Amino acid sequence: MKKYDAIVIGAGHNGLTNAAFLAKAGLNVVVVEKNDYIGGASVSRNIHDDWTYSNCSYVCSLFRPEIYRNLELGKHGLQIINIGGGATLMENGDFLGSYEDHEVSRRELIRHSPRDADAYDRFSTDMAKWCRFIRPFLLRTPADPTSFRPRDIQELIYLGRKFYDLGQKDLHHFLRFFTASISDYLDQYFESDVLKASLAGSGIIGTGLGPMSPGTAYVLLHHYMGDMDGSVGSWGFARGGMGSIANALAGSLKEHGGEIRTGQGVEQIIVKNGKATGVALENGDEIHANIVVSNLDAKRTFLGIMDPKDAGEKVVKAAKNFKSRGSSGKVNIALNGAPRFDALPQGSDLVNGFIHVTDSIERMERAYDDWKAGTWSKDPYLDMLVPTYADPTMAPPGKHFMSVFVQYCPSKLTAAEHNGEDWTDKTVTAFGETVLNQISKYSTNFRDLVEHVEVRTPREIEAEIGLTDGNIFQGELTMDQLMFNRPFPGYAQYRGPVKGMYMCGSSTHPGGGVMAAPGANAAREILLDLKRPNTVPEDEGDD
Amino acid sequence: MNNLAQNAGIKQDHYLQTIKKTPFYNRQKEWDKVNQWHRWGEYTVCDVFESIAKEYFAIRNSASLFDLTPMSKYRIKGPDALAFMNRLVTRDMSKIKVGRVAYVIWCDDAGQVLDDGTIFRLGENEYRLCSQERQLEILKRNAIGFDVEFWEETDEVAAISFQGPVTCRILRNMGFSDVETLKLFDLRYFDFQGEQILISRTGFTGDLGYELMVSPDKAEALWDAIFEAGKDYAVRPIGGNALELARVEAGFLQAGVDFLPANETIRPGCTRSPYELGMHWLVKLDKGVTFNGRRALINEQKNGSRYRFVKLDVEGNKTACNAYLFDRKNGKSIGATTSTAWAPSAKKNVALGYVEMPHGKSGDVVWAEIYYQKELKWNRVWAKCLVVDKPFWDPERKRLTPPADF
Structure with a gap:
């Protein structure tokens, strides 16, 4: 029986990204997927006649351009097209339009509130500051603040420098931003209800919180920090639907010698002597490898396909408490x-x-x-x-x-x-x-x-894609579950509780939204452990 | 407090109009030979009508018309108007009497410049603020506790800058009696075809000149009257490129070029305080009332500034466009140029820029590393730059009252 270097469980975009970087480093990689098709929540499906649905995720902005380029996704058929326009429809029959042209957009804001038109520029400047702070962290492994290992200390120093770089006044402002509700945050800028509503939507998407719940301001940033060809905050369509992203990643993976097996669900991760040695499939087969990477969410990984004895009480408990409510x-x-x-x-x-x-x-x-x-x-x-x-x-x-x-x-x-x-x-x-x-x-x-x-509903999403409770981010994006707390403290560096076992899904830093960053970051950690040359690109920076 | 200003008239289908035309547009279009326009705010304005040289020399030799209508304009009115202005800007506005115009800057609470502009004192309790950037929100945030009302009037005022050595002569020909008695920074209302026209002796060229403001429906009549009265004096409309040349030569700052509005700046350290822009004379710390940024500026006085704004007389004839500045040839990088020009009247190679403190005192020398291209080939020269404190071009006629005829 063929022996692999690494098995990736789940052919979502992060699993495919992870596998592609491992394959690029020369590893013999197989991705196993329970469905007969790949993509996870980054999928295009033909359900009715000649229509193609992006039936889970539907737009793209956060996908790291460094990964796009490094894995040559363009060559493998991926095209992301800029989205323009948009509007918030009002009960009174009016609307607030979002025009691509700054001056027209501004006039539209004036139509609703002249002051907010100017305040919008201030809001945009502040959001750009927060984006500039956070974007470089997307392709970095979060520091473990308690480890005192040189690399963690270096990362903490980097974090400290980034904080310092915000300047004193903005640091205050930023810390408030991270803990505020989107409603309170927007009240600092705007008076128009419809403008606030049009922005607040991004603060509640996929989150079991209301716009008045603390923590939702960050969720807004999560939807703001992506870019289209350098234009931060812009969103795009994947031509052919979101499945094009998964298909292009699969193309890149195969080009580097990787393999994908669909219709093969994993029953359990096999652990021997505290080391992952492979996976047992639902069909009774086993596949062996010293590296096993789970693209499943933290709950499904630790409560589903790992023996609690292998995962250990601490991890099982943390997984149970991991907040992944469907909303x-x-x-x-x-x-x-x-x-x-x-x-x-x-x-x-x-x-x-x-x-x-x-x-x-x-x-x-x-x-x-x-x-x-x-x-x-x-x-x-x-x-x-x-x-x-x-x-x-x-x-x-x-x-x-x-x-x-x-x-x-609800789920x-x-x-x-x-x-x-x-x-x-x-x-x-x-x-x-x-x-x-x-x-x-x-x-x-x-x-x-x-x-x-x-x-x-979350029921269908869970049944089909496996996202626990249908949570689209594989776990909510609140402060208690971000950075070195994602998915839980002590496990934020993509390594699981047993040697050779890793996590690469959106349950890990920096979270969901079709970024491909968790998959890439996990690949970097795996290659580091294997003492193999790194194939994962670094953030190219905005400054 | 009233800031309803402009929203009343905006219809849902406003998006069909992506550019607005100023009330002078049709007249200007008659002069347009090269089709070079750009957007300023919502309006389209001309970069060049025919040739920069012709237009520049209209400023310095005869009379030039530049359409200022897109400039942001706000009216501020009310019993607390003076106190409000004093709160906003760093200058002591109590010194600015009715009938005077003040060049001003205003800061955020960290003492970093938001914008510069001019404040026209139209009456005891009435002002007009003109600025490059939009200020409605800043006005509203600062107006708390002041008994004032304000509104944007950008679209309601047709404004034109009339600059050059024969402009006073032409205004007199137009029948504006005693216009020659206007001193630099004076403003006065005159009658114009049954309406009022506001004439101020102000400008952005460093030369003799005036700014004229009327209601938009009198704009074409004003344009025609100027050309009629100036038919013997080579009046011509100028685009933004010629004006840019004149303003660099005059050593004036341009928001967004020589400094960035602090509220639109993302990276720390990229904003500037008034002192860092050489605007010490505009800051009156002891004017008796508090103003935005005062505490930070007091601290800066105590602890020192980070940068110094410099006017540079650059050796050689290669403009120091986008050049780093160094403490000596091949030395340490200490700053950069922000605006550069070959100054046609001063016949100097000039630059505006910033250097780190304590470099760049008047009379100091810094070095620019200049890259320039000749027919695809890039060359590099080191140029010695002398820091000067006077404008590169500062003719006597700018101040002379009454101005001479020519």
């Missing part, structure tokens, strides 16, 4: 034509970008209340996008694919109204109806165009 749903829709949002000026570019419902932080917080009570939001926050305006490959000519991200949607229905019954096909459909109704309030022709709907 988002996704509705993918095939449309027989272009949906018309009644408020938006016909013919404007706004429809090309993110279309948001709702228009106030108050409404978002109320939507969160429903989630806390154990049901989906009756007035949900929606982040809608029709990539087929820009991408001709995802739907037949004249027809469209619409991706609708929904906040909030379990515990509210009294559900009479103790968890998600059923019926309630999943009812959730979908809530979303379609919400869209219909703002688009009168929408219903008639609907050809097919795929509704995904």
